[in-house]
Amino acid sequence: HFFNKSSLKLKGKTVLITAGPTREKIDPVRFITNHSTGKMGYALAEAAKKAGAKVILVSGPVQLSPPPGVDIVKIESADEMYHAVMNNFVGADIIIKTAAVADYTPKVSYEHKMKKQPGDKVIELERTKDILSELGTKKRNKILIGFAAETENVEEYAVKKLKAKNADMIVANNVKAEGAGFGRDTNIVTLFKRDGTKIELPLMSKLEVAHKIIEEIIVLPKDLES
Numbered sequence: 001h002f003f004n005k006s007s008l009k010l011k012g013k014t015v016l017i018t019a020g021p022t023r024e025k026i027d028p029v030r031f032i033t034n035h036s037t038g039k040m041g042y043a044l045a046e047a048a049k050k051a052g053a054k055v056i057l058v059s060g061p062v063q064l065s066p067p068p069g070v071d072i073v074k075i076e077s078a079d080e081m082y083h084a085v086m087n088n089f090v091g092a093d094i095i096i097k098t099a100a101v102a103d104y105t106p107k108v109s110y111e112h113k114m115k116k117q118p119g120d121k122v123i124e125l126e127r128t129k130d131i132l133s134e135l136g137t138k139k140r141n142k143i144l145i146g147f148a149a150e151t152e153n154v155e156e157y158a159v160k161k162l163k164a165k166n167a168d169m170i171v172a173n174n175v176k177a178e179g180a181g182f183g184r185d186t187n188i189v190t191l192f193k194r195d196g197t198k199i200e201l202p203l204m205s206k207l208e209v210a211h212k213i214i215e216e217i218i219v220l221p222k223d224l225e226s
C-alpha cells in the first residue's frame, strides 16, 4: 500500500542520496568511522526508484547491494563524499543526506603503519566540510532533506539543524530508542518540515519509513525556496 500514493510521482526527477558511514584514514591499517550500516539510505534509494525517479546513491563502505536500477557511486572518506555529491548536485532535483559523515578527519594520514612509541600518542584531527550546509547555501529550487541522529534533545537539535542547514525537512531519530537506530531493520523517526510541521511516525521498517519520507517529499510546497 505504500507504493500507491507515490507511484511514479517522481518520474522525470533525479534524486541524489547519500548513505552509510565514512572512513577517515589514520594509516593504511586504521581508520575512524561510526556505526552507520547504510540501511536507511539504501531503503530510500529503493523507495525513490519505485516512485519513478532516476536515483544516484553515493555510498560509504557498507555490506549492502544497491537496489536494481540505482546508479551507485562508492566513496570512503568525507572528502570523497563531498566531491561525489558536488559532482552530481547540479542535475539533482531532490537531495537526501542520510549518510553519517565523519565530522573530523586526521590532519595527517600516514603512508606507513604507525608504530608504538613510549608514552601516549595523540592523533590530531580537523573538521570535515559540512556537505548539507554547503548544499543549503546553493539549493535554489532543489529539495534538500537532512537526517539527525541524536541521543538526547531530539526535537531541539533537529529544528536547529533544519534552520542552520537551510533544509526543507529533517528526519530525526533517537538512536538510543528501542527499535530505532544503527543496523536495525526498523526505525522510529520524526519529520520536521520548514513550515513548522512535525510528523511523528510510529515504529516501522526502514523501507516503510523510506516510502513515507518519499510521500512527504512529494507533497512539500515547492515555492518555499530561499
Ligand code: CTP
Binding pocket: 078, 097, 098, 099, 100, 101, 102, 103, 128, 129, 130, 131, 132, 133, 145, 146, 147, 148, 149, 161
Ligand atoms: N552532514 C553533512 N556533512 C557533514 C556532517 C553532516 O552533510 N560533514 C549532514 C548529515 O548527512 C545529516 C545532517 O548533516 O544529513 C546532520 O548530521 P548530524 O551529524 O546529525 O549533524 P551535525 O551538523 O554534524 O552536528 P552534530 O554531529 O554536532 O550533532
Ligand code: CA
Binding pocket: 101, 102, 103
Ligand atoms: Ca555530525
